[in-house]
Amino acid sequence: MNISHIEHLGIAVANLEESIKYYEGVLGLKCYAIEEVVDQKVKTAFFMVGSTKIELLESTSPEGPIGKFIEKKGPGMHHIAFAVKDTDAALKTAEDRGVRLIDKVSRKGAEGLNIGFLHPKSTHGVLTELCSKKE
Ligand code: ZN
Numbered sequence: 001m002n003i004s005h006i007e008h009l010g011i012a013v014a015n016l017e018e019s020i021k022y023y024e025g026v027l028g029l030k031c032y033a034i035e036e037v038v039d040q041k042v043k044t045a046f047f048m049v050g051s052t053k054i055e056l057l058e059s060t061s062p063e064g065p066i067g068k069f070i071e072k073k074g075p076g077m078h079h080i081a082f083a084v085k086d087t088d089a090a091l092k093t094a095e096d097r098g099v100r101l102i103d104k105v106s107r108k109g110a111e112g113l114n115i116g117f118l119h120p121k122s123t124h125g126v127l128t129e130l131c132s133k134k135e
Contacts, residue, residue, distance in 0.1 A: 001090050007083040007113075007131050008046075008053035012066050014075050016058035020045055023054065035110050042066050044110045055081075055110065079117070081129035087114040090130045094118055106132075 013019040016034070023029045029047040036043045041064025045056040057078060059067035069078060084090040087106040095101055102117035109115035109131060118128040 001082075001093055001130075002085045003082040003090075004085075005083050006052045007081040007129075008055045009077070010055045010057055010079040010081060010127075010129070012069050012075050012078040013056050013058050014070060016043055016045055016056060019056050019058075023047055023056070029054070033111070036060065037110050039107075040064065040066075040109075046111070079127035079129050081115070081131050084130050084132050087116050087130050087132045090132075091116045091118075094130075099123070106130075 011019075020031050023045075024031060029049065031045050031047055033046045034043065035046075041059060041061040043058045043060055047054040047056075057066045059065075059070065061067055062071065066078070091101055091103065091106065095104075099122040100119040102119050103115075106114040106116045109129075112134055113131040114134055115129055115131045118130070120127045
């Protein structure tokens with residue numbers, strides 16, 4: 001797998017603007033980017049914490065994955081993302097090791113990263129993202 005670090009923690013929020021106020025005003029972190037990922041139906045805000053990021057996710061549609069997640073479970077921790085060298089190779093390794101995949105091949109996520117998700121049924125309940133920088 002060659003995991004180098006936790007790339008980010010994904011947190012589902014009901015309201016991006018209100019959440020940013022907490023992360024900046026209370027925690028003293030700085031939002032350095034806001035980006036919409038159209039095919040995921042989310043708007044994201046990023047904060048750097050050491051070499052790890054926090055990714056806040058607000059749904060742009062009740063039909064999107066984050067919209068559905070919030071409807072079911074409410075706002076909160078959504079996924080953990082590990083940085084790997086090559087997302088497609090890591091997905092293949094996970095599949096070979098018996099893990100159920102959400103993405104058989106990588107796709108483009110926020111910040112231009114190649115991302116792919118492992119199914120939480122195979123990861124002890126934690127939705128797990130693998131991501132790598134575009135080569
Ligand atoms: Zn993510």
